Amino acid sequence: MEQLFDHLALGFSISFSFQNLLLCLLGCLVGTLIGVLPGIGPLATIAILLPLTYSVDPVGALIMLAGIYYGAQYGGSTAAILVNMPGEASSVVTTLDGHAMAKDGRAGKALGIAAIGSFIAGTFGVLVVAALATPLAAIALSFTAAHFFALMVLGLTLAVVLAGGSLLKAGCMLVIGVTMALVGADPLTAEPRLTFGLQTLYDRFDLGIVAMGLFGIAEILRNLELQHKRPAITPVVGKLLPDRKDFRQSAGAIGRGSVLGAILGILPGNGVILSSFASYALEKRIAKDPSRFGKGAIEGVAGPEAANNAGAQTAFVPLLTMGLPATATMALMAGAMTLHGVLPGPQMMDQHPDTFWGVVTSMWLGNAMLVIINLPLIGIWVRLLRVPYRLLFPAIVFVCCVGIFSVGLQPAHVIQVAIFGLAGYLLSKLRLEAAPLLLGLVLGSLLENNLRRGLVLARGDVIAFLSDPLTLSLLALSIVIIVTAILPAVAQRRVEIPAVDD
Amino acid sequence: MNRKEQAVEFLMRIDIVAGILLSALAVLIWYEAVPLPVGELSYFGSGFMPRVCAAALLIGGLSLLFRGVTQPSSEAEKLVLAVRGPFFVGFAILIFALTIKGYAVGPLTIPQLGLVVAGPLSIFISGFGTVEARPGELIVLALGLTGLGILVFVDLLNVALPVLPSFIERGIPQSWGIDWPPRIAAIILLSAAGGLAWAFRAADNSHSEDMKEADQ
Numbered sequence: 001m002e003q004l005f006d007h008l009a010l011g012f013s014i015s016f017s018f019q020n021l022l023l024c025l026l027g028c029l030v031g032t033l034i035g036v037l038p039g040i041g042p043l044a045t046i047a048i049l050l051p052l053t054y055s056v057d058p059v060g061a062l063i064m065l066a067g068i069y070y071g072a073q074y075g076g077s078t079a080a081i082l083v084n085m086p087g088e089a090s091s092v093v094t095t096l097d098g099h100a101m102a103k104d105g106r107a108g109k110a111l112g113i114a115a116i117g118s119f120i121a122g123t124f125g126v127l128v129v130a131a132l133a134t135p136l137a138a139i140a141l142s143f144t145a146a147h148f149f150a151l152m153v154l155g156l157t158l159a160v161v162l163a164g165g166s167l168l169k170a171g172c173m174l175v176i177g178v179t180m181a182l183v184g185a186d187p188l189t190a191e192p193r194l195t196f197g198l199q200t201l202y203d204r205f206d207l208g209i210v211a212m213g214l215f216g217i218a219e220i221l222r223n224l225e226l227q228h229k230r231p232a233i234t235p236v237v238g239k240l241l242p243d244r245k246d247f248r249q250s251a252g253a254i255g256r257g258s259v260l261g262a263i264l265g266i267l268p269g270n271g272v273i274l275s276s277f278a279s280y281a282l283e284k285r286i287a288k289d290p291s292r293f294g295k296g297a298i299e300g301v302a303g304p305e306a307a308n309n310a311g312a313q314t315a316f317v318p319l320l321t322m323g324l325p326a327t328a329t330m331a332l333m334a335g336a337m338t339l340h341g342v343l344p345g346p347q348m349m350d351q352h353p354d355t356f357w358g359v360v361t362s363m364w365l366g367n368a369m370l371v372i373i374n375l376p377l378i379g380i381w382v383r384l385l386r387v388p389y390r391l392l393f394p395a396i397v398f399v400c401c402v403g404i405f406s407v408g409l410q411p412a413h414v415i416q417v418a419i420f421g422l423a424g425y426l427l428s429k430l431r432l433e434a435a436p437l438l439l440g441l442v443l444g445s446l447l448e449n450n451l452r453r454g455l456v457l458a459r460g461d462v463i464a465f466l467s468d469p470l471t472l473s474l475l476a477l478s479i480v481i482i483v484t485a486i487l488p489a490v491a492q493r494r495v496e497i498p499a500v501d502d
Numbered sequence: 503m504n505r506k507e508q509a510v511e512f513l514m515r516i517d518i519v520a521g522i523l524l525s526a527l528a529v530l531i532w533y534e535a536v537p538l539p540v541g542e543l544s545y546f547g548s549g550f551m552p553r554v555c556a557a558a559l560l561i562g563g564l565s566l567l568f569r570g571v572t573q574p575s576s577e578a579e580k581l582v583l584a585v586r587g588p589f590f591v592g593f594a595i596l597i598f599a600l601t602i603k604g605y606a607v608g609p610l611t612i613p614q615l616g617l618v619v620a621g622p623l624s625i626f627i628s629g630f631g632t633v634e635a636r637p638g639e640l641i642v643l644a645l646g647l648t649g650l651g652i653l654v655f656v657d658l659l660n661v662a663l664p665v666l667p668s669f670i671e672r673g674i675p676q677s678w679g680i681d682w683p684p685r686i687a688a689i690i691l692l693s694a695a696g697g698l699a700w701a702f703r704a705a706d707n708s709h710s711e712d713m714k715e716a717d718q
Contacts, residue, residue: 430519431516452545461544
């Protein structure tokens with residue numbers, strides 16, 4: 001316990017430097033700026049803004065990135081409450097009661113409780129991350145290559161099963177992602193592999209480019225098809241701060257949401273989205289008068305918002321402790337870390353304690369900043385929501401072009417963004433979710449290396465490879481999960497979880 | 503949304519299209535993996551994983567195809583692709599890539615035109631991705647946003663983006679330094695945007711009906 005506080009103190013000494021505070025603020029601001037735009041979720045936001053962080057030092061870049069992540073999360077809630085348009089899947093539930101409150105003239109209170117609930121849950125989430133990090137990393141350090149391979153298989157299985165939509169299609173996308181990770185210089189011989197003789201492919205697929213195309217540009221193309229009426233924005237009236245009665249009503253919901261979110265957030269796949277749905281269902285079930293829900297019940301905003309924010313924190317746990325990103329958003333974070341020379345994983349805490357704890361504490365800082373900056377700035381975000389989409393999307397295209405070009409000063413990178421954008425559009429039209437592809441792309445090489453190392457240690461004997469109890473049980477669990485998911489009854493229920501981008 | 507329509511054509515069913523595409527991709531991966539060594543289980547070569555993936559993808563693709571062929575017509579979903587948005591946005595990004603630093607496409611060599619040209623072009627062209635596009639508005643946005651972009655990226659974030667066309671860059675005396683030419687370009691772009699916005703608004707007020715027609 002004492003050690004935990006030492007670590008947090010070290011972290012705060014890093015994250016409270018002037019430069020890092022500024023980067024955190026900047027990240028939160030631009031994250032909210034893009035995240036508040038309807039239809040653009042956290043994943044697309046991070047993909048679009050990732051190049052901005054390239055010119056900063058590693059710790060600063062990660063802190064800024066974390067700010068972008070929370071900003072995007074929070075921006076989504078604002079759009080959900082004021083325009084009834086969830087900017088991201090995890091705030092779908094917020095539209096139910098949040099928008100009802102807004103129509104009822106309580107928009108200010110809805111925004112206020114969403115921010116405060118998120119902050120409390122975020123604080124709890126950070127503590128969970130900090131507390132779990134050391135023991136989990138210690139376990140991870142004792143893992144063999146075979147364990148890691150089995151754990152990755154389990155994680156990817158869960159990610160595919162929980163992703164919503166067609167299991168078969170998600171699986172195919174995962175395989176494509178893994179294959180894309182294999183393209184390029186062979187790790188053993190440096191010979192070209194699957195390159196079709198192209199130099200561009202020899203240089204490997206760049207995660208930033210793929211993500212910007214598949215999520216940023218493709219998202220725009222999808223949105224362009226929707227009819228764009230001027231969204232009806234409910235004016236922000238009433239006080240921003242909830243009163244004593246509101247707090248009493250929502251305190252329990254925030255507490256339950258935090259715990260629920262923290263647990264579900266650790267799961268691969270869309271634990272964050274799942275948690276907001278679960279929290280809403282829970283609050284409705286235990287409410288004395290369930291009929292209030294959908295008509296502006298403040299618990300219906302506080303609970304899910306707390307849950308998705310706690311989940312957004314604990315989603316970092318698998319990445320920071322095991323080095324295994326469990327969602328597409330975390331895959332992008334992992335890519336960004338690697339790019340800055342910080343390999344996420346159990347060694348990170350030993351090798352870069354300042355980075356590790358700096359980032360963990362900056363998560364909390366980002367949450368605090370969101371409360372401080374977002375409530376007073378709500379007027380600006382509302383005005384942004386009024387900008388017609390016909391002007392917004394060319395601006396986003398421009399930011400994408402400049403962003404990706406500024407990273408390597410390579411026109412070819414920009415062309416690749418266009419190609420992946422069009423491909424992403426086609427994929428989404430074919431109902432092929434791109435999120436598992438990104439996970440596969442990040443984990444593909446690790447998967448191959450660990451399988452190879454595991455087999456080398458087992459001298460190529462599959463029985464020996466599987467004889468380790470942990471490996472065997474992790475792989476067996478994956479098979480059980482797949483089989484249950486394929487069973488028709490479960491498959492029916494999966495459809496109800498909306499397909500999501502994170 | 504197509505439930506009420508009559509039978510969805512086979513080749514337009516999304517599961518069939520997806521199945522064919524994925525299977526084709528699998529074959530392509532296998533073909534490229536053939537020359538790679540498979541090795542042995544005790545130390546597998548670079549061709550092992552690609553083959554495993556290609557096989558898995560082929561199974562997945564064929565299952566999708568099978569599902570698409572066997573599903574009742576009422577459950578089939580039709581593939582509907584928009585053309586306008588993807589075309590203009592894709593074209594805009596391509597133009598940005600070709601003009602920002604110069605590019606040689608076959609016999610044609612495009613000189614470096616810099617952000618002052620690539621920026622407005624990409625914004626203006628991509629703006630036509632929607633039927634709601636209004637050219638006047640887009641010109642203002644294109645010039646203004648590029649000016650702002652130069653200030654933020656080049657001046658503030660110190661990204662070494664080419665701002666000016668190479669033929670202008672060469673003509674600038676050394677004594678101007680490297681900070682001021684982009685800054686001046688940004689200021690010119692921003693004032694042009696401001697001036698145009700003002701002019702359009704004035705014109706819009708005097709004969710708003712004419713403008714609407716012209717815009718459409």
